[in-house]
Amino acid sequence: MKLSARNVLKGEVKKLTPGMVNTEVVVELAGGAEIVAIITKQSAEGLALAEGKEIHAVIKASNVMIATD
Amino acid sequence: MKLSARNVLKGEVKKLTPGMVNTEVVVELAGGAEIVAIITKQSAEGLALAEGKEIHAVIKASNVMIATD
Amino acid sequence: MKLSARNVLKGEVKKLTPGMVNTEVVVELAGGAEIVAIITKQSAEGLALAEGKEIHAVIKASNVMIATD
Amino acid sequence: MKLSARNVLKGEVKKLTPGMVNTEVVVELAGGAEIVAIITKQSAEGLALAEGKEIHAVIKASNVMIATD
Amino acid sequence: MKLSARNVLKGEVKKLTPGMVNTEVVVELAGGAEIVAIITKQSAEGLALAEGKEIHAVIKASNVMIATD
Amino acid sequence: MKLSARNVLKGEVKKLTPGMVNTEVVVELAGGAEIVAIITKQSAEGLALAEGKEIHAVIKASNVMIATD
Known part of the structure; x- marks a missing residue:
């Protein structure tokens, strides 16, 4: 699948915090920076996310x- | 100003494409990756964005x- | 690529309206309903979208x- | 009330999953497809959503x- | 129509800036503050927006x- | 920090409802209206939000x- 979203940043899952509806996913990007995503708990499970x-x-x-600063 | 947004990635403006209402901003992140933002033309001017x-x-x-792949 | 987004609706491109920065894409869904997307012009070109x-x-x-009503 | 949002798809509530802050709403669209919404728990209660x-x-x-594929 | 969106702020249109795809709408809120919306040009026309x-x-x-400050 | 977001509305925290992942923040705006935000629980704690x-x-x-009506 090719997606119109312009921003696709490579990384690995650093930490998962599941709630009842949503899961917080902390991602460590290839360059060292961190990015945080909130996705549904069911998506996190469907993608089999793990640290x-x-x-x-x-x-x-x-x-x-x-x-800007 | 301190913001609730969890993701703040350092970079520099690589390219600006202004339209009539919105401006596309290509950002080169510190780690080398690129990220693209669409903001209003007036915001781009108010922040004095330049390559x-x-x-x-x-x-x-x-x-x-x-x-995931 | 498998995506966390829960909503993936099959359809075909009905109409494209390009601007300077964004392109409006009218999609006719499999069930007959219509859905409208605003994506960047460069994404529309990168995906080679056509009616x-x-x-x-x-x-x-x-x-x-x-x-609700 | 008439809304600027271009996409208004008719359906019925198939499943509700309430959390502490948000509620997941699975909707079965008229054409048979499913769409998932995350709204606040208070909105779900205010709209009296039910299967x-x-x-x-x-x-x-x-x-x-x-x-695209 | 009753909507799940929690935030509905009363105001009047102060300025319209149409582009090719989107229109910028500056709204003066009842309390005096301003809020800016970007909606599709077709939505702005469909709602017959005017100053x-x-x-x-x-x-x-x-x-x-x-x-926070 | 100066931000491209065009809408910055002054107010004070009226009520906080924390969940496991997200926190709901009810804000009373300067003009008397209310606005509701959903931010991550960690953001709410990082900003030391309190009524x-x-x-x-x-x-x-x-x-x-x-x-429109």
Whole structure:
């Protein structure tokens, strides 16, 4: 599947925090930075996410903001 | 200002494509990866964005998805 | 690629309206309903979207609202 | 109330999973497909959602992505 | 129509800036503050938006962030 | 930090409802209206949110919809 989302960042799962509906996924990116995702618990289970698993963080460009110091 | 958004990634502006309402901002992250943002043209002007300028890409965690191969 | 987004709806491209930054994509779903997407112009070109092409509309569950009459 | 959101899909509630803050709503669309929404628990209660209730799934066009095989 | 979106703020249209795909809508809220929306051009036309028209700004709770000084 | 998000509304925290992953924040705006945010529990703790604390609600313009009566 090829996706219109412009941002696909390679990383691995560092930590999973499941709730009743959503799961928080902390991802360590290839470059060393961290990115956090909130996805449904069922998605996390469907993807068989586990610490150390190689994944991609995917973000639609319209959801990215810019900040300056 | 301190923000609830969990994802703040350091980078610099690589390319700006202004439209009539929105501007596309291509950001080169510190680790070498690229990330693309769509913000309003007025925001891009208000932040005085220009190629080479150091900025941060900011993303709310609920807008990050996870993909596996 | 397997994605955490829970909503993947099969359809075909009915109409494309390109702007300078974004492109509007009208999709006719398998069931007959229509769904509209705004993606970047570069994504639309990268996916080689054209009228009649079979595609999927993809939506993160946290971006779906519910309305009652 | 008439809304700017371009996507309003008719369906009925198939399953509700309440958490402490959010509720997951699985909707069966008129055409047979399923769509999942995450809304606040208080919204789900305010709309008196229950299995079998006729509702609409509402999605802003800028939150729809496109994928190809 | 009753909507799950928790945030419905009363205001009036102060300024419209149409592009080719999207339209920027500046809204003056009842309390005096301003809020800016980007909606599709076709939505703006479908709602017959014009300066001075009374409208509501609608925001899903998962799209609101919090900042402290 | 200066942010591209066009909407920054002054208010104070009226109520906090923590879940396992997310926290619901009810904000009373300066003009008297209320706005609700869903942020991660860790963000709410990192910002030391508490009832009565002065904060800003921040919203990207592409996440604002318009409704008419």
